[in-house]
Amino acid sequence: NAGVTQTPKFQVLKTGQSMTLQCAQDMNHEYMSWYRQDPGMGLRLIHYSVGAGITDQGEVPNGYNVSRSTTEDFPLRLLSAAPSQTSVYFCAIRRLSGANVLTFGAGSRLTVL
């Protein structure tokens, strides 16, 4: 039972390259989300999903794309990486009802040169 698995842990990109951060869960939680964490700022929501086929924008969605074709997976795509997207990215999941405590992935550190 891995909980939330994020890959890769580290990635270095050149400006303009594209890549996908993977998030997979085995807890059957409806809600999945992506956050970025930058020094001196709180975690900021990029995109989220409340179920397969349903996604919505968060606070800072520009430059990122998501899809949710299954309950388990919620990939985050950087279409054309920019230095401003250098950050640590976290996937987080929770149930929509009941004890909806957040469970985080281990994080992915992305550097865009």
Place this chain on the structure above:
Amino acid sequence: KNEVEQSPQNLTAQEGEFITINCSYSVGISALHWLQQHPGGGIVSLFMLSSGKKKHGRLIATINIQEKHSSLHITASHPRDSAVYICAVRLKGIGTASKLTFGTGTRLQVTL
């Protein structure tokens, strides 16, 4: 002004001390989370509360909805408690209930 403010930003304590970290927010909320982020970067959920008080081991979280304030207390602190503690609130209202707003965290260091 951020919707979620934490204080202090940094805190150094000696082992055994009683620690309090504060979180104030300016909007109506349906729940408040306390999270812990260790130096390695992983984030763990400590508490979710919407009223009153919760306790887990040496950690106690309280919330006062009327005053829009929550506190996280650590009793008998230990060096392994050294981490960043993050407060997050879930806003009230249709369309916002899925989103959390985070504070910038309180960095705690507990020394021997």
